[in-house]
Amino acid sequence: MADCTQMGKGSLYARFEEQGYPITTIREEISARMPTPxxxxxxxxxxxxxxxxxxxTGYDGQGRPFEVTxxxxxxxxxxxDYRMPVED
Structure with missing residues (x-):
């Protein structure tokens, strides 16, 4: 198993970009429900x-999803708590 403390300088997104997967769009779906057992x-x-x-979900420049958590x-x-820029 990889040691998450050894990711290097920068964020997880920087690691994706180094591998050729710059995240250009993020989608977050949020719901509330009762828990499973x-x-x-x-x-x-x-x-x-x-x-x-x-x-x-993180998407690349072609709109392809490649990272889901x-x-x-x-x-x-x-x-x-979210803060997002408003775009025209």
């Missing part, structure tokens, strides 16, 4: 607490 156990959720599921978070202890 495995998520309930792993996250030590009290009864009735939902999870936030965030699926992050899904995050599962406790909805009672996490918040999402």
């Amino acid at each position: 495995a998520e309930d156990t792993a996250l030590h959720l009290p009864d009735g607490v939902p999870v936030i599921e965030l699926t992050h 899904t995050f599962i978070m406790r909805a009672d202890r996490n918040a999402l």
